[in-house]
Amino acid sequence: MTATGKREWTPDQLAAIRARRANILVAAAAGAGKTAVLVERIIQRLTDPEDPVSLENLLVVTFTEAAAAEMRQRIGAALEAAVARDPENEALRRQLLLLNRAHISTIHSFCLWVLRTYFYRLDLDPGFRVMDPAEADLMQLEVMDRVLEEAFAAEPDGGPVTDLADSLGGRGDANLVDLVLRVWEFSRSLPWPEAWLEQVTASYKVTPETPLESLPWYGELRQLITLELQEAAWYLEQARQAAAAPGGPAVYLENLENEKEQVTRLLEEVGDLPWEELNAKLAAVHFGRLKAARGEDVDPVLKERAGKLRNQARDLLYALKEDLCRDEAAVRAELERSGELVTTLVGLVRRFDAALREAKGRRNLIDFSDLEHLCLRVLLDEGAGPGRLQPSDVALELRQRFAEVLVDEYQDINTVQDAILTLVSRQDVAENNLFMVGDVKQSIYRFRLANPDLFLAKYRQYPEGEGGPNRRILLKANFRSRQGVVDGVNFIFRQVFSPLVGELEYDAAAALVGRAGYPENPAAATPAVEVYLQEGKVAADTGAGEPGAG
Known part of the structure; x- marks a missing residue:
């Protein structure tokens, strides 16, 4: 806030507020003020002197009823403040009157409105x-x-x-x-559940001529093997460092270096190997018996550490071999x-x-899933086959009505909900008007079948520059936490996020930027951050000393 009480916006926030005529994805980090930005964007659309939009021509979709009520309250407060500054403005006063009828709701409430309005398009009793x-x-x-x-x-x-x-x-x-x-x-x-069920059964109909490498699960299997090999290589490198340290069990080094070389070589090849060769290479990985490490110059702590780490790598590789190594006939x-x-x-x-x-x-009952699918039936053209989001005349009518479709918590919607929002928003090159706000790092609703891949796909495809039909805007500034907390979060997330684990590279674009502006604490010039790790279960001790033969 400034001394006059007026909020100061960052350049990125202003870009999210003012961007027009594009599908816009706003990747808003925790504490970045995304709700304030969304409200301000709506207010500026309503009060634009050159091209004002009425509330009845906006569709605002939130994740929960509580979020919808908060959004409505914030918009109402902002409109009341604007009317107080300009009491003769009839347009603003009209927007206040329209507030309670505005489409600011959850996706299910919007679907219910569509069904109540267009029930005659379906074989549906309006008293459902x-x-x-x-x-x-x-x-x-x-x-x-x-x-x-x-x-x-x-x-x-x-x-x-x-x-x-x-x-x-x-x-x-x-x-x-x-x-x-x-x-x-x-x-x-999913928008077409029956088509997916057909695909599931078809994926198991494999002819003898079909290469196993062409099947859908093979890429997933390679990723799993890659992760396991990377973990084994890390254990072996840590064991090697312990063995090479002063006082370490140096007699282990020959084995450890040989075993790490086997794993590293397999890591380099795994992406190109067909099934039989992959099995043969995995089966060939061998962990021999370690030489005895005795003498007063051997540190027992380093010896135990090297042995445990090496055992972890061995057990991991041998479990892979047991689970995967079988001939092609057995797999078929x-x-x-x-x-x-x-x-x-x-x-x-x-x-x-x-x-x-x-x-x-x-x-005459329906559930929340029916709300989505019946709404989709109303919005889809009758001739649209699976995979084709061809709008019906109702969808085209709603596209004309809604000047903009704004979606909060976009990372937590599912595929059928995304199809509905796509159908009611304008997807023409000159009139794209879908505005999405979210943070994939805060996606916690996969157990409710949210699909964060929808967010990630747009995050990777949309450019940051303006002028095109699609645009990505990053809100990285955190206005909630002290710098020590921001630095601690960034440090931890850099370790745990990757395209394979977490589905996102935690790079400079994803990292938080501290902007909270708290006064400095003289007692803690470099604030410490306490981290509490809660483990579901503790792994069993794998043993120490001289591991046995592999």
């Missing part, structure tokens, strides 16, 4: 009721019990469903129920067997979905 989550969960379990009872009754002497249940183990059918529900819930987070047999189980699972998911829709239809 939206179930609360507890009621929806109870209905799902009731329907699931009935579907499984019918499925088991149809195969009294055993069959595919019984086989699937047995393969999952556990007591009763709890694991089967959990798996069917999880697959069903994930499919419902496993894929065929898995394909049979997956086909049965997908069949159960479809039967459950049909039975649940029938049960809800009898009582």
